Amino acid sequence: MTKKGEAKAAPKARRTGGRSARVRAAVLAATVEELKIAGHHGLSIAAVAARAGVAETSIYRRWKTVEGLVAEARFALFSENIAVPDRGSLRADLIAFLSATGRFLQTPLGWAVITSSIATPSSPSYLREVHGLWNKRFLELQPIFARAVERGDWPETRDAQVAIETLIGGIYFRALVMRQKVRRSDVSAIVDLVLNHAETTDGQGGPR
Amino acid sequence: MTKKGEAKAAPKARRTGGRSARVRAAVLAATVEELKIAGHHGLSIAAVAARAGVAETSIYRRWKTVEGLVAEARFALFSENIAVPDRGSLRADLIAFLSATGRFLQTPLGWAVITSSIATPSSPSYLREVHGLWNKRFLELQPIFARAVERGDWPETRDAQVAIETLIGGIYFRALVMRQKVRRSDVSAIVDLVLNHAETTDGQGGPR
Incomplete structure (x- = not known):
């Protein structure tokens, strides 16, 4: 089912996907923790970013x-x-x-x-x-x-x-x-x- | 089923109840109208009182x-x-x-x-x-x-x-x-x- 070109590109795509998935998971976990502490109304993206150890822009890039x-x-x-x-x-x-x-x-x-x-x-x-x-x-x-x-x-x-x-x-x-x-x-x-x-x-x- | 004393008191009680019931109904209808216009967050008791033609204190007296x-x-x-x-x-x-x-x-x-x-x-x-x-x-x-x-x-x-x-x-x-x-x-x-x-x-x- 996999074309040659795609198979070749896969390692790079996987590496990128791996890091992207890790950032996603870290941001999600940080948001869950912030929701537990601050509730919805107190949620700050700056606090989520700090907790996840990522830049705020990394969050806005991944979630619309x-x-x-x-x-x-x-x-x-x-x-x-x-x-x-x-x-x-x-x-x-x-x-x-x-x-x-x-x-x-x-x-x-x-x-x-x-x-x-x-x-x-x-x-x-x-x-x-x-x-x-x-x-x-x-x-x-x-x-x-x-x-x-x-x-x-x-x-x-x-x-x-x-x-x-x-x-x-x-x-x-x-x-x-x-x-x-x-x-x-x-x-x-x-x-x-x-x-x-x-x-x-x-x-x-x-x-x- | 009705005792004599209660029957005697009834006309006055009915009259009082009647006015009270009318005020209640007017305030409730005014609140319904205000909810339709202003929604819950914009609701003002002053506006309800004005619409119902009663004093604000009449509202606070009837609803805790x-x-x-x-x-x-x-x-x-x-x-x-x-x-x-x-x-x-x-x-x-x-x-x-x-x-x-x-x-x-x-x-x-x-x-x-x-x-x-x-x-x-x-x-x-x-x-x-x-x-x-x-x-x-x-x-x-x-x-x-x-x-x-x-x-x-x-x-x-x-x-x-x-x-x-x-x-x-x-x-x-x-x-x-x-x-x-x-x-x-x-x-x-x-x-x-x-x-x-x-x-x-x-x-x-x-x-x-």
Whole structure:
């Protein structure tokens, strides 16, 4: 599949990519740390650059907007704080994942990360960034449903994407909008609401 | 059921209540109008008082905090913009209600109302206010499920409260967090996800 010319160019490209990837990772890690300390509103690119040991221009070269960098750092915090579980059943996986989501949302850091994300205006570049990051996050969560399909816990014909969106939505709504505690019993009630339908054998339809 | 003394006191109490209720209603309507024009951040109590034709002190006497007044006005906007439908089936009712929710969220006013609500800090008085207002809103929505139980669309044993929270949550999550359009097909996918379970006859359980 690789043409000769490309193969020849590869070593140089890799070296460049390697350094670029290291800078990216350092800046992202520094942004995550700064978000933990300063929150979204206090975030300074100068502080991120100093912490990452790079020039500010290196940051602006790699991220088109500060919003884009911050959005990526927020998603890194999700992945860091909300593990993708493998507990042997779909119900156990979803309860573990959504409980961790609820717990993170109810920490000052999680609250700041999500509310500042919601408060960010919808510029076209921010929308592209957020859509890409959510797609990536959903890919991380896909194994939960892939394993469930293998075990027969979840009909392959069912839309796992809608299920995971709705489940996360239920947790966010309870914590952020209703301002209620997310208890273990709330999580299992939401999971059972959605999983019950998986009991139906055809996995289609509903009252029409 | 009414004692003589209470019956005697009623006319005066009604008169006082009447004026107080009129002032409340005028202030609330004025706040709704000001929210429409100025949004949450530009809201001035002086402007609300002028529009309602009352003294500012009349507002502070009736609402403990400005947040409380604004929260109540936001819920008035929900009720004004998101009707409680009666379309003859649970699926049709939920699709109509959630479509209206999605449409309102995607207007500049709806977006401002919800995001400023999420941005309001969780003071104890604000929490009490929001919990009370959501309880009231859920009471308004209850007929949807009460009629569904009568028709046999929804098993009485199922938790309608968890269902409505999760459904609204799915719409909010899509619009506010994922920053995706809420299309009619998204609404029906979320509704079908939740309604399928209602097909099960026992309405209990799920994979455990």
